[in-house]
Amino acid sequence: MTPFKIFVVEDDKWYGELLQHHLSLNPEYEIELFESGSDLLKNIYKKPSVITLDYSLPDIKGVALLKRIREHHPDIPIVMISGQEDISTAISLLKEGAYDYIVKNEETKDRLWRTMKNIRDSLALKNENILLKEELTKKYEISNTIIGNSPAIRQVFTLIEKAANTNISVSVTGETGTGKELVARAVHYNSARSKYPFVAINVGAIPRDLIESELFGHEKGSFTGANSRRIGKFEEANKGTIFLDEICELDFNLQSKILRVLQEKEITRIGSNTPIKIDSRVIVATHRNLAEETKNGNFREDLYYRLLGLPIKLPPLRERGNDILLLTKYFADAFSLENNTQVVSFTAAAQRKLLEYAWPGNVRQLKAIVELAITMSNDAVIDADDIVFDDIRTVANFFSDDLSLDDYIYKIIDYYLEKNDQNVVEVANSLRIGKSTIYRMFKRFPELKK
Numbered sequence: 418m419t420p421f422k423i424f425v426v427e428d429d430k431w432y433g434e435l436l437q438h439h440l441s442l443n444p445e446y447e448i449e450l451f452e453s454g455s456d457l458l459k460n461i462y463k464k465p466s467v468i469t470l471d472y473s474l475p476d477i478k479g480v481a482l483l484k485r486i487r488e489h490h491p492d493i494p495i496v497m498i499s500g501q502e503d504i505s506t507a508i509s510l511l512k513e514g515a516y517d518y519i520v521k522n523e524e525t526k527d528r529l530w531r532t533m534k535n536i537r538d539s540l541a542l543k544n545e546n547i548l549l550k551e552e553l554t555k556k557y558e559i560s561n562t563i564i565g566n567s568p569a570i571r572q573v574f575t576l577i578e579k580a581a582n583t584n585i586s587v588s589v590t591g592e593t594g595t596g597k598e599l600v601a602r603a604v605h606y607n608s609a610r611s612k613y614p615f616v617a618i619n620v621g622a623i624p625r626d627l628i629e630s631e632l633f634g635h636e637k638g639s640f641t642g643a644n645s646r647r648i649g650k651f652e653e654a655n656k657g658t659i660f661l662d663e664i665c666e667l668d669f670n671l672q673s674k675i676l677r678v679l680q681e682k683e684i685t686r687i688g689s690n691t692p693i694k695i696d697s698r699v700i701v702a703t704h705r706n707l708a709e710e711t712k713n714g715n716f717r718e719d720l721y722y723r724l725l726g727l728p729i730k731l732p733p734l735r736e737r738g739n740d741i742l743l744l745t746k747y748f749a750d751a752f753s754l755e756n757n758t759q760v761v762s763f764t765a766a767a768q769r770k771l772l773e774y775a776w777p778g779n780v781r782q783l784k785a786i787v788e789l790a791i792t793m794s795n796d797a798v799i800d801a802d803d804i805v806f807d808d809i810r811t812v813a814n815f816f817s818d819d820l821s822l823d824d825y826i827y828k829i830i831d832y833y834l835e836k837n838d839q840n841v842v843e844v845a846n847s848l849r850i851g852k853s854t855i856y857r858m859f860k861r862f863p864e865l866k867k
Contacts, residue, residue: 591731621666639688
């Protein structure tokens with residue numbers, strides 16, 4: 418653990434030692450005492466976690482020293498300690514960047530103790546956020562984001578790298594379930610904007626009367642139900658990336674406002690006349706043909722050219738060859754690890770069945786099929802009979818929603834029970850599983866027993 422290092426700068430030796438002793442009562446603090454500003458500057462290379470600074474030093478005035486430290490080391494919190502109870506002095510020091518202003522009196526020790534705790538907690542949270550962002554960046558490294566080695570997917574990798582090295586707008590197209598948001602996240606987390614927010618919004622999932630407020634925000638009282646100010650997604654994504662999924666669903670009238678935002682780089686909240694400057698990279702995605710939608714008059718031509726930027730087309734899973742098997746193993750291993758179950762393997766017949774299927778639901782469907790096969794199987798080897806997808810396609814829009822595995826299992830069992838008049842034996846035969854598996858499902862989903 419990195420030590421919490423406190424530099425105490427105090428020309429009154431007795432008072433400085435008093436503060437040093439008081440702070441040293443916390444064994445996790447390392448305290449160094451200095452009697453002048455010049456001594457502090459000679460040792461600042463040691464990178465203290467925080468500095469307490471006497472306002473009236475003999476060689477360098479406190480405010481001048483504060484400015485000097487802030488200029489070269491803006492991340493070091495500085496606590497000013499002074500015998501003056503002058504409010505205007507305190508305000509001016511806080512404006513110059515001091516973390517706190519503490520007056521020398523009988524409460525100084527307790528106040529300083531609380532301030533150090535607050536600073537340490539704040540630094541710990543900041544470091545935790547840095548680690549989380551580093552983990553996110555690692556998670557979304559291009560090779561970790563999209564699994565595959567086919568020529569089509571390697572071309573996607575190349576385009577992601579090119580997009581990540583610039584601020585160009587990106588338009589991602591591909592069938593539902595091909596991983597368009599994964600591509601957007603990979604571009605963001607491998608770019609210079611990775612330390613700032615990635616904000617995703619499905620344009621088609623927001624009601625038309627709410628989408629403008631969702632994108633641009635609103636002021637309190639701007640319309641019925643606006644009980645407080647709301648920050649919009651564009652403002653939330655400032656310095657980062659905003660991902661507009663299903664962009665073709667955007668209302669035609671609102672498209673002109675999006676165009677203005679991209680041109681002027683500013684937004685105006687609903688109910689306000691004050692423009693707010695923003696700097697957000699825009700990535701859009703759609704499963705439709707955006708050029709065709711524009712040609713047919715459903716999408717503004719000027720906005721189309723503004724958003725097109727670097728186009729990335731994701732290939733459907735059926736065109737990715739052996740990537741299907743790579744993804745199968747990836748999803749199987751991840752599911753086994755997450756659920757603490759045995760690692761499974763797929764027979765040659767099972768692999769052929771996977772390769773020969775058309776995969777209308779693409780990668781999302783493959784993931785669900787693999788997880789279902791593992792759940793339904795009674796051993797660690799998945800054979801062709803364990804992979805069920807032909808009858809699944811007769812269930813209307815089966816893969817149209819993002820459901821949990823439990824929800825998919827429920828739908829499948831419920832479907833076959835209805836189809837076979839609640840005959841457990843027939844359901845087990847249809848799904849090629851043991852009756853005990855059906856009874857286990859009854860325990861997990863009591864409502865299946867009708």
